[in-house]
Amino acid sequence: MARGSTAGMALGLGLLAVGSGSGVAAQGAPPTLRVFAAASMTELVNDLAKRFADAKITPSFGASSELARQIVDGAPADVFVSASPEWIDFLREKNALDGSAVVFARNELVCIAPHASGLAAKGVHDAATLLEKGLAPGDRVAIADAGVPAGEYARQALTRLGLIDAYRPVLVGQKDVRAVLHPVEQGELQAGFVYATDARVADVELLFPFDPKTHAPIEYLAATVRGSVHAGLAHGFVEFLGSAEARGVLTQAGFLLP
Amino acid sequence: MAGAAELEVVLLSLRVATLSVAASLLPGIFFGWLLARWNHPLRALVQGVLMLPLVLPPVVTGYLLLWLLGRSRPLGRVWHDLTGGHIAYTTGACVIAAAVVGFPLLVEGVRLSMLGVDRRLEQVSRNLGRGPLDTFVRVTLPLALPGLLAGAVLSFARALGEFGATIVLAGNIEGETRTIPVAVYTLLNVRDGEAAVMRLVAVSVALALAALLGSFWLAARQRRREAG
Numbered sequence: 001m002a003r004g005s006t007a008g009m010a011l012g013l014g015l016l017a018v019g020s021g022s023g024v025a026a027q028g029a030p031p032t033l034r035v036f037a038a039a040s041m042t043e044l045v046n047d048l049a050k051r052f053a054d055a056k057i058t059p060s061f062g063a064s065s066e067l068a069r070q071i072v073d074g075a076p077a078d079v080f081v082s083a084s085p086e087w088i089d090f091l092r093e094k095n096a097l098d099g100s101a102v103v104f105a106r107n108e109l110v111c112i113a114p115h116a117s118g119l120a121a122k123g124v125h126d127a128a129t130l131l132e133k134g135l136a137p138g139d140r141v142a143i144a145d146a147g148v149p150a151g152e153y154a155r156q157a158l159t160r161l162g163l164i165d166a167y168r169p170v171l172v173g174q175k176d177v178r179a180v181l182h183p184v185e186q187g188e189l190q191a192g193f194v195y196a197t198d199a200r201v202a203d204v205e206l207l208f209p210f211d212p213k214t215h216a217p218i219e220y221l222a223a224t225v226r227g228s229v230h231a232g233l234a235h236g237f238v239e240f241l242g243s244a245e246a247r248g249v250l251t252q253a254g255f256l257l258p
Numbered sequence: 259m260a261g262a263a264e265l266e267v268v269l270l271s272l273r274v275a276t277l278s279v280a281a282s283l284l285p286g287i288f289f290g291w292l293l294a295r296w297n298h299p300l301r302a303l304v305q306g307v308l309m310l311p312l313v314l315p316p317v318v319t320g321y322l323l324l325w326l327l328g329r330s331r332p333l334g335r336v337w338h339d340l341t342g343g344h345i346a347y348t349t350g351a352c353v354i355a356a357a358v359v360g361f362p363l364l365v366e367g368v369r370l371s372m373l374g375v376d377r378r379l380e381q382v383s384r385n386l387g388r389g390p391l392d393t394f395v396r397v398t399l400p401l402a403l404p405g406l407l408a409g410a411v412l413s414f415a416r417a418l419g420e421f422g423a424t425i426v427l428a429g430n431i432e433g434e435t436r437t438i439p440v441a442v443y444t445l446l447n448v449r450d451g452e453a454a455v456m457r458l459v460a461v462s463v464a465l466a467l468a469a470l471l472g473s474f475w476l477a478a479r480q481r482r483r484e485a486g
Contacts, residue, residue, distance in 0.1 A: 169431075188330065
């Protein structure tokens with residue numbers, strides 16, 4: 001009993017110390033901005049976070065669809081970066097955004113294969129030839145889930161090409177575009193549909209790009225979340241994404257500019 | 259997702275859970291018996307390893323399984339050489355993931371009911387000239403049956419709910435590996451998925467509740483039998 005209360009007191013003192021420590025930090029150091037960003041923006045947002053001097057950025061990455069739902073359900077986000085206008089519209093309908101959304105980058109949809117797959121040598125150069133010549137029985141293709149922007153763009157493209165029904169039995173859904181990379185890198189799945197910028201950060205082979213005319217334009221939008229305690233800073237970060245400095249970083253990472 | 263697709267999801271889940279329990283039954287009985295009867299220092303280690311999937315994050319279990327059974331891994335390769343097929347990303351992978359994660363519940367059910375079996379009855383059977391296997395099948399197993407069934411029902415329910423290991427080892431393939439939890443997770447990403455989510459959630463809760471009540475009823479029967 002006595003030991004228990006001593007331990008409790010030590011814990012209490014410890015918490016006090018931690019509490020006052022962060023209080024001091026809050027006065028001197030910049031505040032924290034929570035940025036909920038599309039998974040394909042992982043490296044880029046991490047990089048830009050270091051360059052944004054006004055606030056410390058705590059990013060949270062995932063499928064834009066998943067993040068949008070979290071925001072609607074009250075997750076503490078200051079800025080939302082979406083890989084498609086669809087989920088910005090969704091949040092706007094739910095009255096969860098402040099101000100207008102800014103389009104600050106674009107991307108391309110590509111098909112990747114495990115490193116040194118040899119598929120190109122077999123004559124695979126588009127979605128039709130991949131299905132025809134590239135896949136042995138049991139071979140499968142990774143795609144982001146329906147609703148996830150990368151999954152939607154890829155499904156639009158396959159539908160437009162008239163291949164969606166033929167592809168359906170071989171598609172393996174993944175929770176976001178980055179989750180497509182791992183099984184393809186490991187050679188567990190024989191191909192995958194990702195953005196051109198994702199293909200650059202993984203040890204995979206770029207098989208072919210999709211014709212941009214087969215899917216909606218891939219646009220990244222950023223907006224301030226309503227109820228942000230740092231609304232001014234959040235607007236500042238959204239503006240920063242369109243700055244010359246950010247454009248340089250985007251181009252460097254392989255993103256296209258609007 | 260239309261009604262037909264949801265039905266497909268539910269039927270697949272039931273099929274996967276049934277197969278996973280069926281596949282676990284014999285090893286489950288063996289290990290339950292072993293842990294109840296084997297007095298050896300190594301028993302704790304065996305028990306610890308068998309219980310591991312109960313406490314490991316399912317995603318970790320899935321990753322370890324993929325690491326063992328993936329097509330670029332030794333066991334996956336051996337399997338491919340033997341059968342020409344693959345394990346990962348198939349309905350079979352769902353069954354394996356569900357079986358591994360549900361196995362501790364089955365073993366524990368068997369173990370506890372084996373501990374409750376009056377060993378004098380086994381001795382009588384042996385004295386009357388029955389062999390050890392015969393005695394096990396005709397005396398021990400029937401006495402332990404309610405506990406075995408309760409364990410099986412619990413592991414069935416656990417198998418129905420398996421998500422973490424399944425999504426890693428089996429992925430999310432319509433009609434093949436999209437079980438109820440995977441379908442719910444998928445639908446959460448879809449703008450108008452709410453109605454379908456609610457229907458699958460209702461089915462999920464109903465199945466889990468039925469399984470739990472079933473296992474309670476079996477456990478109560480076991481206690482009554484032990485008391486009587």
